Amino acid sequence: MPELPEVETTCRGIEPHILKQKVLDVIVRERKLRWPVPANLPKLLKNDSVVEVSRRAKYLLIKFTGGVLMIHLGMSGSLRIVKNSEPSEKHDHLDFRFQNGLVLRYRDPRKFGSVHWITGPLDEHPLLCRLGPEPLSSDFSGSTFHVLSRKRKAAVKTFIMDGHVVVGVGNIYANEALFRAGIRPTLAAGKVSLARYEKLASVIKEILAEAIKVGGTTLRDFLGSDGEPGYFTQSLAVYGRGGEPCMVCKSVLKEVRLGQRATVYCNKCQR
DNA sequence: AAATCTCCCTGTAGGC
């Protein structure tokens, strides 16, 4: 399931193939995603060229001369570069065909993803304007957490996954970061000290950077734009390991639910 | 304002 490192991996993977390339046409096989795909997308993109490929939170931003194509991968989405002769398969909802003979192909079995066409300023778009800082930027630190969490009673794990606080910390990395920082996920966010939040913020940066370096985390079906899996899966210490021994102290990892999300932690290492 | 709930969707896993 694509989290920030997977989106970043995708971003870096597709850029060299589509930058400065002109769109021949767009094939829309399924419009019904999280939000309907704009009906006039083929018309909008035809003959326009890619100016820049970037990312904000988990949104991929493909800038054209006439606007920005904003793509979210939801939890089962992927974007791959394929040859135009490659037949589409089930759940391949969109094809962006470029003049260089390559196709940017969007697949999303669960249809939790989305595709938007934005013409106005990005920072005024309703889906982007309220987002918190990028976790890997210098705008984010332990004090971001500390300042925003005072008086908040929500569990620290729920709090750090809130995109208005910091973006891109999904369930997998939230579990992993709290383990590495030694913080129990169930603590009230408002009661965690600045020092502990500084540790947590630095661990989040560390984990996300590591995951990006190895191409993200592959669970079930995530593949990079080249079809290769990510290798961070092998570094997961707690996610998906409830009931198994802690890698550090061997005690049995606990699994609970916080905000409808699977939460795994070590009762001994995390306090 | 903050916390909680609901919903979108389908592949997979577990039970029988």
Add this chain to the structure above:
DNA sequence: TGCCTACAGGGAGATT
């Protein structure tokens, strides 16, 4: 083997 059900999960929007 095959059918059936429960479940996972990002995140916006509604509700409490």
